[in-house]
Amino acid sequence: MRVTVKYLAQLKHAAGIASEEIDLEPGCTLGKLLANLAARGPAGISGFLSPALLVFVGEDLVHTDTERLLCDGDVITLLPPMAGGMEVPPLTDDERGRYQWQLWVKDFGDTGQRRLKASSVLVSRCGGVGGMVAYALAAAGVGRLVLAHAGDLRLDDLNRQLLMSHAGIGRPRLPQAARKLNDLNPSVEVVQVDENISAENVTRLVGQVDAVACCAPLFRERLLMNAAAVAQGKALVDCAMYEMEIQLTTVLPGQSPCLACLYPEEPPGWRRDFPVFGAVAATVGSLGAMEIIKIIAGLGETLAGKMLVGDLRDMSFRRVSIARRPQCRVCCSDAR
Numbered sequence: 001m002r003v004t005v006k007y008l009a010q011l012k013h014a015a016g017i018a019s020e021e022i023d024l025e026p027g028c029t030l031g032k033l034l035a036n037l038a039a040r041g042p043a044g045i046s047g048f049l050s051p052a053l054l055v056f057v058g059e060d061l062v063h064t065d066t067e068r069l070l071c072d073g074d075v076i077t078l079l080p081p082m083a084g085g086m087e088v089p090p091l092t093d094d095e096r097g098r099y100q101w102q103l104w105v106k107d108f109g110d111t112g113q114r115r116l117k118a119s120s121v122l123v124s125r126c127g128g129v130g131g132m133v134a135y136a137l138a139a140a141g142v143g144r145l146v147l148a149h150a151g152d153l154r155l156d157d158l159n160r161q162l163l164m165s166h167a168g169i170g171r172p173r174l175p176q177a178a179r180k181l182n183d184l185n186p187s188v189e190v191v192q193v194d195e196n197i198s199a200e201n202v203t204r205l206v207g208q209v210d211a212v213a214c215c216a217p218l219f220r221e222r223l224l225m226n227a228a229a230v231a232q233g234k235a236l237v238d239c240a241m242y243e244m245e246i247q248l249t250t251v252l253p254g255q256s257p258c259l260a261c262l263y264p265e266e267p268p269g270w271r272r273d274f275p276v277f278g279a280v281a282a283t284v285g286s287l288g289a290m291e292i293i294k295i296i297a298g299l300g301e302t303l304a305g306k307m308l309v310g311d312l313r314d315m316s317f318r319r320v321s322i323a324r325r326p327q328c329r330v331c332c333s334d335a336r
């Protein structure tokens with residue numbers, strides 16, 4: 001039988017090829033194929049074949065499922081963690097102390113922490129949802145946060161924008177956010193961009209980071225971030241809320257559906273102002289931050305190809321599968 005192995009991101013450069021077809025004995029498992037690649041695959045890839053590698057069979061993320069039987073025609077995709085390259089700085093004693101409780105997390109450890117330290121994340125906007133994403137990522141030790149959000153704090157922001165303070169009403173949001181983040185973790189570099197996402201700045205801003213936390217309430221901004229992230233091969237986590245409901249999904253370019261597969265155009269009638277509690281914003285923000293941490297550190301299973309739908313009114317959560325739109329103008333190369 002014959003399978004196709006695709007190499008993505010840095011792995012593609014290390015392998016020197018984007019994909020190859022490999023003949024296998026019937027009954028071959030994924031574990032045997034990976035061992036085979038480590039021993040006899042393209043030179044340079046063995047250093048990537050760690051538990052942190054994301055392995056997909058078709059659309060399924062199966063990186064820990066090494067006993068999975070492969071079938072004729074399977075497409076196996078190998079996606080290394082995206083953290084600004086494989087050169088990750090060592091941890092200082094102070095960092096080992098600060099992050100000790102998460103260093104105990106299975107499959108994370110020293111390597112995961114160093115990947116966070118080497119990484120950069122764009123958070124836009126930085127209000128109820130994005131503020132919580134940024135706060136959790138700063139606590140976790142992401143090295144560089146690029147915050148994009150224009151404008152001044154209003155009284156009606158304060159039920160959910162937890163990085164702000166009452167005394168800051170009428171003042172720009174970002175200096176307040178940066179101060180709060182650095183009060184928590186002085187080693188995080190916070191870059192303040194006093195702009196909302198636009199067609200003029202989105203390519204530049206996405207180009208500065210390894211991953212994108214998409215927390216804007218407006219579809220125009222979310223779809224711009226999606227298109228730039230897909231074009232640049234950057235992971236994007238989309239966080240949305242309304243009243244007491246949340247939606248969360250992850251876009252891994254080349255691997256999963258994108259936001260334009262779900263929303264081919266801006267939905268009509270969507271308004272910036274809507275009913276919501278701060279605790280709902282903090283919930284979806286915390287979940288979004290956890291997705292970013294998993295993607296950068298290379299652990300767990302992401303929401304790529306799935307959407308988490310939650311209703312805090314009755315505390316029901318479910319994951320639904322989402323599919324690529326065949327002629328998606330953003331992620332389907334045939335349509336571009």
Ligand SMILES: [Zn+2]
Nearest residue numbers: 258261328331
């Ligand atoms: Zn798409």
